[in-house]
Amino acid sequence: xxxxxxxxxxxxxxxxxxxxxxxxxxxxxxxxxxxxxxxxxxxxxxxxxxxxxxxxxxxxxxxxxxxxxxxxxxxxxxxxxxxxxxxxxxxxxxxxxxxxxxxxxxxxxxxxxxxxxxxxxxxxxxxxxxxxxxxxxxxxxxxxxxxxxxxxxxxxxxxxxxxxxxxxxxxxxxxxxxxxxxxxxxxx
Numbered sequence: 001x002x003x004x005x006x007x008x009x010x011x012x013x014x015x016x017x018x019x020x021x022x023x024x025x026x027x028x029x030x031x032x033x034x035x036x037x038x039x040x041x042x043x044x045x046x047x048x049x050x051x052x053x054x055x056x057x058x059x060x061x062x063x064x065x066x067x068x069x070x071x072x073x074x075x076x077x078x079x080x081x082x083x084x085x086x087x088x089x090x091x092x093x094x095x096x097x098x099x100x101x102x103x104x105x106x107x108x109x110x111x112x113x114x115x116x117x118x119x120x121x122x123x124x125x126x127x128x129x130x131x132x133x134x135x136x137x138x139x140x141x142x143x144x145x146x147x148x149x150x151x152x153x154x155x156x157x158x159x160x161x162x163x164x165x166x167x168x169x170x171x172x173x174x175x176x177x178x179x180x181x182x183x184x185x186x187x188x
Contacts, residue, residue: 001070001071001093001094001095001174001177001178001181002066002069002070002071002072002073002074002090002093002094002095002178003017003020003026003072003073003074003094003095003097003165003169003178004074004076004090004091004094004095004096004097005017005073005074005075005076005097005099006076006080006081006090006096006097006098006099006143006146006147007078007098007099007100007101007143008078008101008106008132008135008136008139008143009078009106009109009110010101010105010106010109010110011078011099011100011101011106011153012099012101012153012158012161013030013075013076013099014030014032014075015158016075016099016158016161016162016165017030017073017074017075018073018075019158019159019162020073020162020165020166021072021073023162023166024073024166024175024178024179025182026071026072026073026178026182027069027071027072027073028072028073028074028075029066029069029072029073029074029075030074030075031059031062031063031066031074031075031076031077031080032059032075032076032077034062034065034066035055035058035059035061035062035077038058038061038062039058043055046058056079056082056083059077059079059080059083059086060083060085060086063076063080063086063089063090064089066089066090067089067092067093069093070093070181070182071178071179071181071182074090074094076090078139079139081139081142081143081145081146082139082142087142087145087146090146091146091148095148095149095169095174096146096147096148096149097147097148097149097150097151097165098143098144098146098147098149098150098151099151099153099161100143100150100151100152100153101153101154102153102154103132103133103136105153105154106132106136107128107129107132110128110132111128149165149168151164151165
Protein backbone atom coordinates (compact mmCIF):
# COMPACT_ATOMS: atom_id res chain seq x y z
CA UNK A 1 0.00 0.00 0.00
CA UNK A 2 1.16 3.52 -0.86
CA UNK A 3 0.66 6.68 1.16
CA UNK A 4 -0.77 9.37 -1.12
CA UNK A 5 -0.75 13.01 -0.03
CA UNK A 6 -3.35 15.36 -1.49
CA UNK A 7 -4.24 18.97 -0.77
CA UNK A 8 -4.09 22.45 -2.19
CA UNK A 9 -0.83 24.14 -3.18
CA UNK A 10 1.61 24.90 -0.37
CA UNK A 11 -0.01 22.56 2.15
CA UNK A 12 3.27 20.67 2.57
CA UNK A 13 2.64 17.55 0.50
CA UNK A 14 6.15 17.30 -0.95
CA UNK A 15 7.94 18.23 2.26
CA UNK A 16 5.85 15.93 4.45
CA UNK A 17 6.15 13.21 1.80
CA UNK A 18 9.96 13.39 1.84
CA UNK A 19 9.93 13.32 5.65
CA UNK A 20 7.71 10.21 5.72
CA UNK A 21 9.72 8.50 2.99
CA UNK A 22 12.91 9.04 4.98
CA UNK A 23 11.32 7.91 8.25
CA UNK A 24 9.82 4.76 6.70
CA UNK A 25 12.69 4.10 4.27
CA UNK A 26 10.26 4.11 1.33
CA UNK A 27 10.65 5.52 -2.17
CA UNK A 28 9.21 9.02 -2.69
CA UNK A 29 7.48 10.26 -5.84
CA UNK A 30 6.12 13.71 -6.59
CA UNK A 31 3.67 13.79 -9.50
CA UNK A 32 4.60 17.38 -10.38
CA UNK A 33 8.27 16.40 -10.62
CA UNK A 34 7.38 13.38 -12.77
CA UNK A 35 5.44 15.63 -15.17
CA UNK A 36 8.38 18.02 -15.40
CA UNK A 37 10.81 15.15 -16.04
CA UNK A 38 8.55 13.54 -18.66
CA UNK A 39 7.91 16.79 -20.56
CA UNK A 40 11.38 18.19 -19.84
CA UNK A 41 10.05 21.60 -18.76
CA UNK A 42 9.20 23.29 -15.48
CA UNK A 43 5.47 23.44 -14.76
CA UNK A 44 5.32 27.21 -15.24
CA UNK A 45 6.76 26.76 -18.76
CA UNK A 46 4.46 23.82 -19.53
CA UNK A 47 1.43 25.90 -18.60
CA UNK A 48 2.67 29.03 -20.39
CA UNK A 49 3.49 27.11 -23.57
CA UNK A 50 0.80 24.43 -23.71
CA UNK A 51 -1.88 25.37 -21.15
CA UNK A 52 -3.34 23.71 -18.08
CA UNK A 53 -5.07 20.97 -20.10
CA UNK A 54 -1.73 19.73 -21.41
CA UNK A 55 -0.29 19.75 -17.90
CA UNK A 56 -3.31 17.82 -16.55
CA UNK A 57 -2.83 15.15 -19.28
CA UNK A 58 0.82 14.80 -18.20
CA UNK A 59 -0.30 14.58 -14.58
CA UNK A 60 -2.71 11.78 -15.47
CA UNK A 61 0.12 9.87 -17.17
CA UNK A 62 2.29 10.29 -14.06
CA UNK A 63 -0.49 9.06 -11.76
CA UNK A 64 -1.15 6.02 -13.95
CA UNK A 65 2.56 5.18 -14.02
CA UNK A 66 2.55 5.12 -10.20
CA UNK A 67 -0.33 2.60 -10.09
CA UNK A 68 2.22 -0.23 -10.17
CA UNK A 69 3.96 0.94 -6.98
CA UNK A 70 3.23 -1.14 -3.89
CA UNK A 71 4.99 0.65 -1.02
CA UNK A 72 5.92 4.28 -1.53
CA UNK A 73 5.01 7.83 -0.60
CA UNK A 74 3.36 9.91 -3.33
CA UNK A 75 2.93 13.69 -3.19
CA UNK A 76 0.41 14.90 -5.74
CA UNK A 77 -0.25 18.23 -7.37
CA UNK A 78 -3.05 20.28 -5.87
CA UNK A 79 -5.37 19.64 -8.81
CA UNK A 80 -4.97 15.87 -9.04
CA UNK A 81 -8.47 15.45 -7.53
CA UNK A 82 -10.06 17.28 -10.47
CA UNK A 83 -9.91 14.03 -12.46
CA UNK A 84 -11.90 11.14 -10.98
CA UNK A 85 -9.68 8.65 -12.87
CA UNK A 86 -6.65 10.06 -11.04
CA UNK A 87 -8.38 9.56 -7.70
CA UNK A 88 -9.36 5.99 -8.63
CA UNK A 89 -5.78 5.21 -9.71
CA UNK A 90 -4.29 6.62 -6.52
CA UNK A 91 -6.79 4.81 -4.29
CA UNK A 92 -6.22 1.49 -6.08
CA UNK A 93 -3.03 0.81 -4.10
CA UNK A 94 -3.04 3.81 -1.82
CA UNK A 95 -4.18 5.30 1.43
CA UNK A 96 -5.06 8.92 0.64
CA UNK A 97 -4.21 11.58 3.22
CA UNK A 98 -5.54 15.13 2.82
CA UNK A 99 -3.26 17.82 4.20
CA UNK A 100 -5.79 20.54 4.97
CA UNK A 101 -4.24 23.93 5.67
CA UNK A 102 -6.13 27.07 6.66
CA UNK A 103 -6.81 29.47 3.79
CA UNK A 104 -4.73 32.20 5.45
CA UNK A 105 -1.70 29.88 5.62
CA UNK A 106 -2.07 28.95 1.94
CA UNK A 107 -2.31 32.59 0.83
CA UNK A 108 0.62 33.59 3.00
CA UNK A 109 2.80 30.81 1.55
CA UNK A 110 1.76 31.63 -2.02
CA UNK A 111 2.74 35.27 -1.46
CA UNK A 112 6.22 34.29 -0.23
CA UNK A 113 8.99 33.58 -2.69
CA UNK A 114 10.06 29.95 -2.69
CA UNK A 115 13.70 29.40 -1.70
CA UNK A 116 14.26 27.24 -4.79
CA UNK A 117 13.04 30.04 -7.06
CA UNK A 118 10.29 27.88 -8.58
CA UNK A 119 7.31 29.90 -9.78
CA UNK A 120 3.83 28.50 -9.26
CA UNK A 121 1.72 29.53 -12.23
CA UNK A 122 -1.65 31.07 -11.45
CA UNK A 123 -4.86 29.56 -12.76
CA UNK A 124 -6.48 32.92 -13.54
CA UNK A 125 -5.44 36.53 -14.05
CA UNK A 126 -7.15 37.48 -10.76
CA UNK A 127 -5.15 38.50 -7.73
CA UNK A 128 -3.75 35.58 -5.75
CA UNK A 129 -6.19 36.00 -2.83
CA UNK A 130 -9.32 35.91 -5.00
CA UNK A 131 -7.97 33.02 -7.04
CA UNK A 132 -7.00 30.98 -3.99
CA UNK A 133 -10.37 31.47 -2.26
CA UNK A 134 -12.20 30.39 -5.43
CA UNK A 135 -10.00 27.36 -6.08
CA UNK A 136 -9.92 26.13 -2.49
CA UNK A 137 -13.72 26.41 -2.29
CA UNK A 138 -14.11 24.49 -5.57
CA UNK A 139 -11.72 21.70 -4.56
CA UNK A 140 -12.59 21.33 -0.87
CA UNK A 141 -15.36 18.79 -1.52
CA UNK A 142 -13.15 16.83 -3.92
CA UNK A 143 -10.40 16.55 -1.30
CA UNK A 144 -12.93 15.41 1.32
CA UNK A 145 -14.35 12.77 -1.03
CA UNK A 146 -10.93 11.42 -2.02
CA UNK A 147 -9.41 11.36 1.47
CA UNK A 148 -9.21 8.28 3.65
CA UNK A 149 -7.72 10.41 6.43
CA UNK A 150 -7.39 14.17 6.99
CA UNK A 151 -4.65 16.03 8.83
CA UNK A 152 -5.42 19.60 9.86
CA UNK A 153 -2.03 21.26 9.45
CA UNK A 154 -2.70 24.54 11.28
CA UNK A 155 -0.01 25.33 13.85
CA UNK A 156 1.85 22.08 13.07
CA UNK A 157 5.38 21.64 11.83
CA UNK A 158 6.28 19.28 9.00
CA UNK A 159 7.54 16.78 11.58
CA UNK A 160 4.28 17.00 13.57
CA UNK A 161 2.18 16.43 10.45
CA UNK A 162 4.38 13.47 9.49
CA UNK A 163 4.15 12.04 13.01
CA UNK A 164 0.35 12.32 12.99
CA UNK A 165 0.21 10.32 9.76
CA UNK A 166 2.74 7.83 11.11
CA UNK A 167 0.78 7.32 14.35
CA UNK A 168 -2.44 6.76 12.39
CA UNK A 169 -0.69 4.12 10.27
CA UNK A 170 0.59 2.39 13.42
CA UNK A 171 -2.76 2.54 15.24
CA UNK A 172 -4.72 1.16 12.28
CA UNK A 173 -2.20 -1.58 11.49
CA UNK A 174 -1.57 -0.18 8.01
CA UNK A 175 2.10 0.37 8.69
CA UNK A 176 2.66 -3.38 9.02
CA UNK A 177 1.05 -3.96 5.61
CA UNK A 178 3.09 -1.19 4.01
CA UNK A 179 6.34 -2.59 5.38
CA UNK A 180 5.39 -6.13 4.29
CA UNK A 181 4.75 -4.82 0.76
CA UNK A 182 8.11 -3.04 0.82
CA UNK A 183 9.87 -6.20 1.92
CA UNK A 184 8.16 -8.19 -0.88
CA UNK A 185 9.05 -5.57 -3.51
CA UNK A 186 12.66 -5.52 -2.24
CA UNK A 187 12.85 -9.30 -2.71
CA UNK A 188 11.42 -9.15 -6.23
